[in-house]
Amino acid sequence: MNYQKIYGITGPVSTVGPTAAENKLNDELIQELKKENSFETELETEKRVNILKTLQKLTEEFVYRVSKKKNMSDGMARDSGGKVFTFGSYRLGVHGPGSDIDTLIVVPKHVSRDDFFTIFAELLRGREEIEEIAPVPDAFVPIIKTQFSGISIDLLCARLDLAQIPLSLTLSDKNLLRNLDEKDLRAINGTRVTDEILELVPKPNVFRIALRAVKIWAPRRAIYANVFGFPGGVAWAMLVARICQLYPNACSAVILNRFFKILLEWKWPQPVVLKPIEDGPLQVRVWNPKIYAQDRSHRMPVITPAYPSMCATHNITDSTKKVILQEFERGVQVTNDIFTNKKTWADLFKKHEFFHKYKFYLTVVASTRGSTEQHLKWSGFVESKLRLLVLKLETLAGIKLAHPYIKPFETTYNYTSDEECKEIMENHGTYKKEDSIKKYIKPSDEESTSEDPEDTKQFHITTMYIGLDVNVESKKEKIDIHVPCNEFFNICRNFSEEFQNSEVFSLIIKYLKLYDLPNEVYDEGETRPVKKKSKRKKHEKEHSNDSIKRPKSTHTTNDSTLNNIPETPASSTN
Numbered sequence: 210m211n212y213q214k215i216y217g218i219t220g221p222v223s224t225v226g227p228t229a230a231e232n233k234l235n236d237e238l239i240q241e242l243k244k245e246n247s248f249e250t251e252l253e254t255e256k257r258v259n260i261l262k263t264l265q266k267l268t269e270e271f272v273y274r275v276s277k278k279k280n281m282s283d284g285m286a287r288d289s290g291g292k293v294f295t296f297g298s299y300r301l302g303v304h305g306p307g308s309d310i311d312t313l314i315v316v317p318k319h320v321s322r323d324d325f326f327t328i329f330a331e332l333l334r335g336r337e338e339i340e341e342i343a344p345v346p347d348a349f350v351p352i353i354k355t356q357f358s359g360i361s362i363d364l365l366c367a368r369l370d371l372a373q374i375p376l377s378l379t380l381s382d383k384n385l386l387r388n389l390d391e392k393d394l395r396a397i398n399g400t401r402v403t404d405e406i407l408e409l410v411p412k413p414n415v416f417r418i419a420l421r422a423v424k425i426w427a428p429r430r431a432i433y434a435n436v437f438g439f440p441g442g443v444a445w446a447m448l449v450a451r452i453c454q455l456y457p458n459a460c461s462a463v464i465l466n467r468f469f470k471i472l473l474e475w476k477w478p479q480p481v482v483l484k485p486i487e488d489g490p491l492q493v494r495v496w497n498p499k500i501y502a503q504d505r506s507h508r509m510p511v512i513t514p515a516y517p518s519m520c521a522t523h524n525i526t527d528s529t530k531k532v533i534l535q536e537f538e539r540g541v542q543v544t545n546d547i548f549t550n551k552k553t554w555a556d557l558f559k560k561h562e563f564f565h566k567y568k569f570y571l572t573v574v575a576s577t578r579g580s581t582e583q584h585l586k587w588s589g590f591v592e593s594k595l596r597l598l599v600l601k602l603e604t605l606a607g608i609k610l611a612h613p614y615i616k617p618f619e620t621t622y623n624y625t626s627d628e629e630c631k632e633i634m635e636n637h638g639t640y641k642k643e644d645s646i647k648k649y650i651k652p653s654d655e656e657s658t659s660e661d662p663e664d665t666k667q668f669h670i671t672t673m674y675i676g677l678d679v680n681v682e683s684k685k686e687k688i689d690i691h692v693p694c695n696e697f698f699n700i701c702r703n704f705s706e707e708f709q710n711s712e713v714f715s716l717i718i719k720y721l722k723l724y725d726l727p728n729e730v731y732d733e734g735e736t737r738p739v740k741k742k743s744k745r746k747k748h749e750k751e752h753s754n755d756s757i758k759r760p761k762s763t764h765t766t767n768d769s770t771l772n773n774i775p776e777t778p779a780s781s782t783n
């Protein structure tokens with residue numbers, strides 16, 4: 210008897226296969242994905258395979274060398290093995306020409322993480338294909354980032370409690386997780402999750418094409434970014450996988466239409482799971498809303514299948530949930546129209562209107578008078594906390610939606626005196642004033658031909674945007690965002706002693722109207738939103754009767770007031 214395997218925790222919704230018309234739409238989808246440069250060439254694929262072969266050899270050599278150092282015999286040292294796994298888009302088979310290869314190097318217990326950052330890094334440096342190597346041993350997930358024959362590689366390392374790592378090893382057995390430290394557990398998790406996802410979908414190729422489409426659609430609609438409260442790559446993959454389980458014989462075009470329909474109608478916060486959540490051998494938390502209040506607070510939970518199951522959408526807020534649902538609704542409409550030949554797949558992938566649709570925006574500006582490295586640390590930290598500001602804003606009575614944008618904007622200025630720096634700080638980030646400080650902008654690396662003069666210092670600025678949908682009925686009431694902003698400032702400042710140095714690190718929240726958004730947020734050739742009455746010209750001179758108050762100073766204080774949002778724009782410095 211040939212029963213069809215049931216994928217997932219329920220039976221399928223429908224087991225019918227595609228019609229001729231659906232197959233045609235599916236071919237058109239693939240054509241559109243090709244136009245979008247979703248696929249790489251065979252030659253490029255071959256290059257990746259060869260890189261992985263080389264990495265496997267290097268891994269074996271690495272384990273061998275460490276084993277010999279521990280006085281093992283030649284035979285034992287060789288038998289210690291070592292194996293390269295992959296995860297991320299490459300493992301799922303949805304990578305494009307610009308994707309990296311996410312790799313995990315699994316080593317036996319006598320090889321340490323320290324060895325990875327010394328001996329393995331040394332072996333890498335010895336290869337002529339290596340162009341860059343950046344080890345980050347102190348990261349939450351320690352990593353070596355490198356460029357190998359022009360392809361970015363992320364390398365993680367995990368040490369298992371085994372004497373040997375044979376090539377036949379798979380990571381599916383949860384007992385392999387015994388006696389691992391937290392960093393090893395985190396490193397191994399990515400591979401275990403992607404492996405399981407592929408096991409749990411009925412037709413991996415149907416899943417891949419649908420996921421490729423979602424990976425174009427979601428960033429285009431500005432809803433792909435785990436840090437800012439949207440689903441990230443793993444969550445989108447699991448959402449597509451669940452729809453594939455429900456329609457095991459459908460083609461990718463149909464999966465996409467059902468994806469939008471089912472997820473729009475989903476009884477959130479009912480979780481999306483790909484298989485029953487398992488218990489396991491470790492003293493670690495497994496997602497369980499019956500036990501943990503934090504898990505009950507997840508608004509659109511999407512749960513990873515590999516033990517220990519976690520929620521991949523922990524960061525979603527009420528606002529981002531609303532935005533995601535709006536996009537699902539649009540997805541239903543557009544795909545319905547595609548199925549009745551009124552629209553095409555290109556319509557689905559049209560760019561978002563984030564910088565056109567809100568009357569009011571907050572800009573969160575993290576800046577550093579110092580090195581690029583210092584700024585990366587500071588801006589990265591502020592970025593990782595931005596969703597906390599969103600959470601605080603959306604609880605205010607007058608704010609219907611606090612919608613974070615998924616990509617921070619970066620600029621670096623060269624300056625020579627405090628006055629110049631102050632001028633930059635005061636004028637950066639608004640359409641009206643940005644021209645006045647263009648002279649300070651640092652040319653990008655390719656453009657700059659010479660080194661900066663010695664007395665030139667750098668001012669790095671990262672700007673994040675939050676669109677505000679303000680309740681018009683409460684127009685007469687003041688919306689005071691003083692408290693959430695101050696709390697946000699404190700979170701960022703007080704994280705470390707280093708960040709308290711306001712001479713170096715600064716954080717400003719500015720309040721902008723739509724028409725005063727700076728040019729950086731629009732693509733080249735994109736039409737700026739214009740007021741109906743007065744068309745502004747790019748070279749417009751500064752007006753003295755600015756509707757936007759200037760930041761109080763470049764130095765930071767804890768004084769932030771953004772009162773009366775609908776009526777009185779203001780800016781705020783910290």
Ligand SMILES: Nc1ncnc2c1ncn2[C@@H]1O[C@H](COP(=O)(O)OP(=O)(O)OP(=O)(O)O)[C@@H](O)[C@H]1O
Binds near residue numbers: 296443
């Ligand atoms: N900052 C991070 N912290 C922890 N894990 C991360 C981080 N960035 C990425 N990862 C892990 O690495 C995986 C792959 O991330 P990556 O950024 O390479 O995206 P991807 O899905 O592979 O897409 P792409 O094709 O752009 O490479 C993620 O799914 C996640 O598990």
Ligand SMILES: [Mg+2]
Binds near residue numbers: 297298308310311
């Ligand atoms: Mg990747």
Ligand SMILES: [Mg+2]
Binds near residue numbers: 297309310311363
């Ligand atoms: Mg990566």
